Amino acid sequence: MMKEVIKVGMADLQFAGAPATLRTSGLGSCVGIIMYDETMQYGGMAHIMLPDSSAAREQKVNRAKYADTACSDLYSHLLAEGCPKYRLKAKMAGGAEMFQFSSGSSAARIGPRNVDAVKRALAELRVPVLFEDTGGNSGRTIEFAPADGSLEIRTVNKGVVKV
């Protein structure tokens, strides 16, 4: 049987149980956040673009787009599915600076700001980050397997790393 791969788009959030996997492509300054319960072999992945939902100027806020609201939704959904708080773990990847500007423009710092915001939100929820591959200046594609909590990270120049 072919295993099902659930695609997580940009500013999107999805959940999956084993044997399905969760995959998001082309993370640049965006951050992929995974929160999961390895015992229940169930988890969620968000592809966030911005650090803080209070900066939103949308009519209807897409909660999967912001670090704070996405972490909070991952958390409350997993609890609602019956995952106990103490077993929730997180992994994260992304937050690169794709373009190196000669002038130190503040907007260019969006990647690191996203990473900081995700860490802050996870710390507030007391969900430990078991692994992170963040920063640098390479795009990343990630795939998470709830079955064993493993995360595959693919970059153009370094190939595939599994953690």
Add this chain to the structure above:
Amino acid sequence: MTGFPSVSEGQLDALREAGNIGAAHAATALSAMLGSRVDMSVPSVRIAGFEEVTGLFGEEEISCAVLLQLKGDVPGTMFFLLPLDEANELTSLLLGGAEVDLNQEPMPEMGASALNEAGNILSGSYLSALSDFTGLNLQPTPPAVACDMTMALLSYGLAEVSMYGDYALLIDTSISLKEKSDSLKGTFLLLPDPDGIQSLFEALGVSI
């Protein structure tokens, strides 16, 4: 302003004309640079969802992009984007035929610099034509070049606009080298921030 602005067909037409003028000047600049005939496509202007923007060239396909951030009357982002093979070929032409592979970490300095400067000149001619046409003050920041997964590159230009919604106004034009049997095509993507969209419409006389 709250939310992403709604845009009429008439306004899209006006932007198509603006994109046309910009790309025509960029085509002329490239033609002068390489001494070859350069063609341009009819611009495509539309409101596109993020998936559509990032999927334009395949999410994980490798592209090279020269990025300029726009300040002044129309804040936003401009990309000059080519698939890796074509970026290598264009860079090789600019360097007088030397073999080039830009997909290395770090990017080879000569190649990166040549492509960066070409992108800067082409985007600059596009923008100055647009500025003359609209009377708007368009100030690009110094360019930056990168080579990576297309979606990772383009998402950079979407971060700012994403505060307003999950859409972007996309002004998409390509120029191609005529003499190449296999096409060598570079695409300009202009992504104005929502505040910049209003200024553009006002300058074009099609504000709501």
